Amino acid sequence: MASSPILSLASSTASSALPCRRRFLHNLKATSNQMTFLGNDHINSKQSFFRTSMSVAVENSKFTDITMAPPDPILGVSEAFRADTNEMKLNLGVGAYRTEDLQPYVLNVVKKAETLMLEWAENKEYLPIEGLAAFNKATAELLFGTENPVILQQRVATVQGLSGTGSLRLAAALIERYFPSSKVLISSPTWGNHKNIFNDARVPWSEYRYYDPKTVGLDFDGMISDIKAAPEGSFVLLHGCAHNPTGIDPTPEQWEIIADVIQEKNHIPFFDVAYQGFASGSLDKDASSVRMFAARGLELLIAQSYSKNLGLYAERIGAINVVCSSSDVAHRVKSQLKRLARPMYSNPPIHGARIVANIVGNSDLFSEWKEEMASMAGRIKSVRKKLYDSLCAKDNSGKDWSFILKQIGMFSFTGLNKAQSDNMTNKWHVYMTKDGRISLAGLSSANCEYLADAIIDSYHNVS
Numbered sequence: 001m002a003s004s005p006i007l008s009l010a011s012s013t014a015s016s017a018l019p020c021r022r023r024f025l026h027n028l029k030a031t032s033n034q035m036t037f038l039g040n041d042h043i044n045s046k047q048s049f050f051r052t053s054m055s056v057a058v059e060n061s062k063f064t065d066i067t068m069a070p071p072d073p074i075l076g077v078s079e080a081f082r083a084d085t086n087e088m089k090l091n092l093g094v095g096a097y098r099t100e101d102l103q104p105y106v107l108n109v110v111k112k113a114e115t116l117m118l119e120w121a122e123n124k125e126y127l128p129i130e131g132l133a134a135f136n137k138a139t140a141e142l143l144f145g146t147e148n149p150v151i152l153q154q155r156v157a158t159v160q161g162l163s164g165t166g167s168l169r170l171a172a173a174l175i176e177r178y179f180p181s182s183k184v185l186i187s188s189p190t191w192g193n194h195k196n197i198f199n200d201a202r203v204p205w206s207e208y209r210y211y212d213p214k215t216v217g218l219d220f221d222g223m224i225s226d227i228k229a230a231p232e233g234s235f236v237l238l239h240g241c242a243h244n245p246t247g248i249d250p251t252p253e254q255w256e257i258i259a260d261v262i263q264e265k266n267h268i269p270f271f272d273v274a275y276q277g278f279a280s281g282s283l284d285k286d287a288s289s290v291r292m293f294a295a296r297g298l299e300l301l302i303a304q305s306y307s308k309n310l311g312l313y314a315e316r317i318g319a320i321n322v323v324c325s326s327s328d329v330a331h332r333v334k335s336q337l338k339r340l341a342r343p344m345y346s347n348p349p350i351h352g353a354r355i356v357a358n359i360v361g362n363s364d365l366f367s368e369w370k371e372e373m374a375s376m377a378g379r380i381k382s383v384r385k386k387l388y389d390s391l392c393a394k395d396n397s398g399k400d401w402s403f404i405l406k407q408i409g410m411f412s413f414t415g416l417n418k419a420q421s422d423n424m425t426n427k428w429h430v431y432m433t434k435d436g437r438i439s440l441a442g443l444s445s446a447n448c449e450y451l452a453d454a455i456i457d458s459y460h461n462v463s
């Protein structure tokens with residue numbers, strides 16, 4: 001007898017041993033469990049009808065060979081967290097800011113901008129492919145500063161993107177189309193989605209050394225020699241500030257040396273700026289790496305995100321900026337970015353773009369945003385310090401935990417391995433990514449001691 005494709009959907013290998021009719025009913029039951037829109041009573045009363053229609057629908061599926069995708073290493077952590085009923089549970093997986101009460105936070109300045117927007121009742125017509133003009137102007141000026149020569153000389157091609165991820169994806173499409181023989185160098189480790197983005201855009205990538213597990217610090221020599229060794233004209237992906245996942249940034253002197261090597265090798269710097277203002281609390285300080293590269297007259301790419309610094313996670317608002325050697329080149333680059341965007345998503349959403357443009361364009365709202373951002377960054381710094389103090393107070397082994405204080409941004413890279421990270425989740429209900437990263441933005445002062453206990457236990461008692 002030919003085996004039924006329903007089997008793989010019912011995910012039961014045992015069922016293949018059952019006689020045909022029983023196996024059919026077994027599979028129907030398994031399948032009906034997945035069909036939440038049908039109540040069981042309903043299935044009983046109309047059983048014969050559903051047996052026939054469901055078996056036809058499922059057995060003939062053209063999608064039978066599609067296997068179950070693994071959960072996302074970052075966003076999948078939140079799904080597991082939601083399913084846990086333990087009251088001590090902590091979600092330190094995704095990088096999303098929480099208040100001291102561990103609640104999501106909508107910035108007051110965002111609520112004010114939205115109130116104004118409701119009053120103005122502007123229309124919701126399609127945006128141009130490149131996005132909202134006022135947003136594109138504001139975002140480039142925020143990144144470089146209004147008086148920067150690249151702005152004054154109109155050398156930046158800015159296109160509104162679907163937050164940081166969508167902007168990186170658009171840049172990857174540009175690289176794939178216009179630099180087919182170039183590869184992208186990414187740090188090891190890096191934000192988990194970078195590899196997916198370049199894989200899906202069919203852009204080859206390789207890694208440069210970044211993290212040194214011995215010092216839980218930067219492997220600067222490794223980084224420099226790998227960037228030097230890469231084929232001339234490679235794209236070098238750099239985290240503008242608050243490197244994710246390590247929280248380890250180069251010093252200003254090290255940034256200069258990185259720029260020297262990139263310049264020597266004719267590489268193209270490609271910045272991912274997802275945390276401007278959120279890392280140090282200052283928009284200017286967090287943009288200093290990008291501005292230093294621009295001041296050298298280099299051409300560079302910068303993807304921006306407003307998920308964290310304005311808490312606009314779900315609005316999907318960000319931008320891709322390409323700094324070019326002249327306004328004429330920038331004009332052409334922009335036209336090609338639009339050409340790439342049109343068949344992907346046609347044009348971007350308007351709501352988040354208006355929020356950003358209205359806040360940056362209004363001096364009162366702009367100052368208020370800077371204050372709120374500094375207070376979010378301050379809360380993260382204070383739980384970082386409290387976690388460090390708790391670790392020092394509770395751990396008698398003499399281990400040096402000071403690396404935690406040297407890291408910056410919303411994450412701490414604890415140095416815990418996969419088995420130790422599993423222990424954090426399975427025993428302590430602390431949800432985190434398996435690379436040992438914890439999001440301090442999901443921690444409150446009240447939970448620091450509990451987290452310190454969990455880290456000490458996992459570090460010393462699990463190998």
Ligand code: KET
Pocket residue numbers: 074075093094095096162163164165166191193239244272274304305306307313318
């Ligand atoms: N770059 C970096 C370095 C980054 O950490 C994120 C998000 C993004 C880009 C994309 O953010 P977007 O919301 O598309 O603007 N990082 C967090 C969330 C995620 O994984 O999607 C995180 O690492 O938890």
